[in-house]
Amino acid sequence: MTAAYRTMIRIRILEERIIESANRDEIVGFVHPYTGQEAVAVGVLAARRPDEWVVSFYRCHGHAVAAGLPLDGIVREILGRSGGLCGGKGGSMHLADRTRHFLGASSIVGSQLAIAAGVAMAEKSAAAGRATVVFCGDGALGTGVSFETLSIAATLGLPLVLVCEDNGWQDQTRSDLVRHRSPTELVAGLGIDHLEVDGNDVEAVHRAAGSLLDRCRRERRPQVLVARTYLRHYHAQVGAARPAEYRPADEVAYWRARDPLDIAAARADLTDAWRDRCREETVREVDETFAAALAAPPPDPATAAKQVTTGPVAAAGQVTTGPVAVAR
Ligand SMILES: Cc1ncc(C[n+]2csc(CCOP(=O)(O)OP(=O)(O)O)c2C)c(N)n1
Ligand SMILES: [Mg+2]
Numbered sequence: 001m002t003a004a005y006r007t008m009i010r011i012r013i014l015e016e017r018i019i020e021s022a023n024r025d026e027i028v029g030f031v032h033p034y035t036g037q038e039a040v041a042v043g044v045l046a047a048r049r050p051d052e053w054v055v056s057f058y059r060c061h062g063h064a065v066a067a068g069l070p071l072d073g074i075v076r077e078i079l080g081r082s083g084g085l086c087g088g089k090g091g092s093m094h095l096a097d098r099t100r101h102f103l104g105a106s107s108i109v110g111s112q113l114a115i116a117a118g119v120a121m122a123e124k125s126a127a128a129g130r131a132t133v134v135f136c137g138d139g140a141l142g143t144g145v146s147f148e149t150l151s152i153a154a155t156l157g158l159p160l161v162l163v164c165e166d167n168g169w170q171d172q173t174r175s176d177l178v179r180h181r182s183p184t185e186l187v188a189g190l191g192i193d194h195l196e197v198d199g200n201d202v203e204a205v206h207r208a209a210g211s212l213l214d215r216c217r218r219e220r221r222p223q224v225l226v227a228r229t230y231l232r233h234y235h236a237q238v239g240a241a242r243p244a245e246y247r248p249a250d251e252v253a254y255w256r257a258r259d260p261l262d263i264a265a266a267r268a269d270l271t272d273a274w275r276d277r278c279r280e281e282t283v284r285e286v287d288e289t290f291a292a293a294l295a296a297p298p299p300d301p302a303t304a305a306k307q308v309t310t311g312p313v314a315a316a317g318q319v320t321t322g323p324v325a326v327a328r
Pocket of ligand 2: 137138139165166167168169170171
């Protein structure tokens with residue numbers, strides 16, 4: 001439990017530092033903070049095997065940290081610096097690290113399900129018996145591509161574990177205003193194995209994810225975990241521009257009182273002194289990482305067309321044939 005707590009606070013402090021940086025206009029493009037949802041990434045990814053593929057979406061910082069990607073590479077990528085995980089050219093919404101089986105993150109809502117289903121299709125015929133993990137928001141379950149993907153995954157028996165982070169909102173729209181059924185009801189309607197869990201309770205998430213992953217590896221068919229959670233901050237900001245609070249005050253207060261870090265600390269009897277020390281150590285680590293990243297140069301313009309690969313066939317740094325190469 002202390003390891004889970006450490007990873008959760010690492011995500012929390014990283015996100016708080018990212019928000020500070022965005023407020024100073026140090027980050028180009030959108031930033032989607034993961035604060036409040038830390039227990040989902042940490043609980044799920046502690047249950048995956050390190051060689052199982054993970055596919056994420058634009059709210060990907062927490063998934064990247066929980067998957068064990070290096071903090072330095074994450075921060076440099078978000079700040080658009082050389083040495084970033086994708087050479088500083090992908091930014092906040094596109095963290096990827098194939099060496100750690102973190103395939104990448106997509107900013108097109110729902111598209112990550114189809115990408116992950118393709119990975120699971122390849123894994124189905126492999127001998128390793130691995131599951132593929134994909135994260136999505138609750139709004140993503142309203143997209144056509146998610147239904148097509150879940151339907152084909154169930155039909156073909158793809159070893160896919162979908163983790164739906166149900167924070168009740170999609171950007172500044174309440175999900176129940178635009179979606180006829182809850183994520184659990186939608187998945188149940190498709191006849192897919194699923195569990196619903198308190199997404200702010202890291203232990204409960206870990207237990208549920210562990211059992212779904214086991215069943216997925218054993219029985220080779222899709223599984224869905226719906227984790228009820230909430231964002232502590234807001235949907236996203238661009239540079240320093242962020243929305244005023246758009247959610248009801250009592251709802252925000254309810255969830256703020258259910259902080260996943262507090263729940264984990266109470267469960268493991270972590271003292272305030274231990275938590276303070278842990279916070280201080282993490283703040284120091286994150287501050288040092290940011291200082292080094294901010295001192296690093298932006299990507300060399302000469303590398304602009306490098307790493308524009310279309311698949312494992314292409315060697316790193318090579319531009320493969322196809323529209324991108326033609327456009328050059
Ligand atoms: C196909 C597509 N439509 C719309 C958008 C704009 N958009 C970005 S995030 C978002 C809300 C998605 O909500 P949800 O899936 O619940 O995830 P959350 O942001 O709450 O984590 C929308 C509509 C997009 N990126 N892609
Ligand atoms: Mg949502």
